[in-house]
Amino acid sequence: MSRQRLTVVLSQAPGKHPAKRSLEESVAAALILEPGLDVSIVPNLYDLGPDHTGRLYLQGVTGDLLVFSWHFPRAAFWLLDRMGVPGKMGESLIKPASDEDDTETEPPEGIGSGAAIPDRHIYCIDLREKHNAEPYLAEVRRIAAECRDRRDEAQRSRPAAAAPLVQLGFGLTPKVPELPAFTPEQLLAPPNRRWYPVIDYSRCTNCLECLDFCLFGVYGVDRLDRILVESQDNCKKGCPACSRVCPEQAIMFPEYKTPAIAGAPVGEISGLKIDLSRLFGGEEKDAVSQAIAERDRELVADGRQAVGTAVGLAKRQPASPAAAKDDLDKLMDDLDALGL
Amino acid sequence: MADPLIFDMGKYEARLPTELRYCRNHMWCRPEADGVSRFGFSTYALRLMQDVYFLDWCVSEGASVAYKQQIGNIETSKAVSDLFSPIAGTITSVNSEALKDPSIINVSAYENGWLFTMTGETLGTMTASEYVEYLNTNWEQTQRILKGQMHE
Numbered sequence: 001m002s003r004q005r006l007t008v009v010l011s012q013a014p015g016k017h018p019a020k021r022s023l024e025e026s027v028a029a030a031l032i033l034e035p036g037l038d039v040s041i042v043p044n045l046y047d048l049g050p051d052h053t054g055r056l057y058l059q060g061v062t063g064d065l066l067v068f069s070w071h072f073p074r075a076a077f078w079l080l081d082r083m084g085v086p087g088k089m090g091e092s093l094i095k096p097a098s099d100e101d102d103t104e105t106e107p108p109e110g111i112g113s114g115a116a117i118p119d120r121h122i123y124c125i126d127l128r129e130k131h132n133a134e135p136y137l138a139e140v141r142r143i144a145a146e147c148r149d150r151r152d153e154a155q156r157s158r159p160a161a162a163a164p165l166v167q168l169g170f171g172l173t174p175k176v177p178e179l180p181a182f183t184p185e186q187l188l189a190p191p192n193r194r195w196y197p198v199i200d201y202s203r204c205t206n207c208l209e210c211l212d213f214c215l216f217g218v219y220g221v222d223r224l225d226r227i228l229v230e231s232q233d234n235c236k237k238g239c240p241a242c243s244r245v246c247p248e249q250a251i252m253f254p255e256y257k258t259p260a261i262a263g264a265p266v267g268e269i270s271g272l273k274i275d276l277s278r279l280f281g282g283e284e285k286d287a288v289s290q291a292i293a294e295r296d297r298e299l300v301a302d303g304r305q306a307v308g309t310a311v312g313l314a315k316r317q318p319a320s321p322a323a324a325k326d327d328l329d330k331l332m333d334d335l336d337a338l339g340l
Numbered sequence: 341m342a343d344p345l346i347f348d349m350g351k352y353e354a355r356l357p358t359e360l361r362y363c364r365n366h367m368w369c370r371p372e373a374d375g376v377s378r379f380g381f382s383t384y385a386l387r388l389m390q391d392v393y394f395l396d397w398c399v400s401e402g403a404s405v406a407y408k409q410q411i412g413n414i415e416t417s418k419a420v421s422d423l424f425s426p427i428a429g430t431i432t433s434v435n436s437e438a439l440k441d442p443s444i445i446n447v448s449a450y451e452n453g454w455l456f457t458m459t460g461e462t463l464g465t466m467t468a469s470e471y472v473e474y475l476n477t478n479w480e481q482t483q484r485i486l487k488g489q490m491h492e
Contacts, residue, residue: 018443257420
């Protein structure tokens, strides 16, 4: 049996939320008593900057990982991917309630994570799902067993030719990597609040509409022309406009108040709380006009001109009537027809 | 000081001090010296939201804001909401105590639980009795909005 342990990381809620804090404490207390786990607590995952000890710790975890946070699992998983903590998506039985009628029939085919995916699983559990520690503890045990079985299976299926080497003492069993050692105080150093989009690459089709729409230079492309959140600190606090224009709902703001933007399973309306924005002075708009209003507001706040629908929405405008074909079009058609 | 007016919300009575002015977005407004006014949530708003868990402003002190511009958001035991500026003007200060521990908003809605101060014209605000009338007129529709959302 493999000696590798399951690493469990609990990401705290931002702010002082008595109910959330107390759940965090009881889950942590239960987990620490559980054998075979490495348990750590970090501040809100979303706020961990590149140099934060909590983030370095997460990056140092090479084996299976289970993360509890106050985010939808989809948001937490892709947030980790963005932070340099990639893996295969593990499926927890504790997940947002799914309504058969609402489930999406054909999810888009995304371009996938840009990172090399190591052979380990990452499970993300939303702490808003259950209100006491017991169900979480039971699920941690189930996941720990699942990971153990998977590792044992992988070891059994290793080529037999490798066996003599083991006898020679070279040891093909992967060496258990040491987890980086940080004190709980280092891990829990309070980060500043941050605000930026997180891309779900399992849905992102690289259409680049977000790149066209955002006028603050948040998005860019990598060497392979894949979209990425390049300058996250350019992002305007509270503004989720790009998420609204994304045709595949692949852009999440994990801490936005409406579930659809915060990374709830696509196609479901998980009405966790009533939205009083209309009573408090907000107006209801469709997604694109809302996105335009949000973007204009941020442009004006930056001392720039509002652009309304003029910029970055080309693909959403009604198709213009096809102009008469000119000679060049004919040439292209003829070339296409040759089937070269 | 005159007795506060009461707006009846089912079993709950929202207490509305008469020396304050009220805004359509359910904030109270207390004009102070030098054209600065202090704002906070009316107990009507707090009854709808209940315990405030998390409060965040997306504008800083010194920011000029338009009427109805989004300035922050809030999460409570019952609701989430964007928060909008009650008037046009400049935010002069925000209550940092309420940011650190938002429960103060529930404990002391009209005093220590204030939200922010800002300069700007407050002519569009209402007296307590005008606010009660406004609430009465909108109470049925408000209930419809609330119930509608619960059934979505």
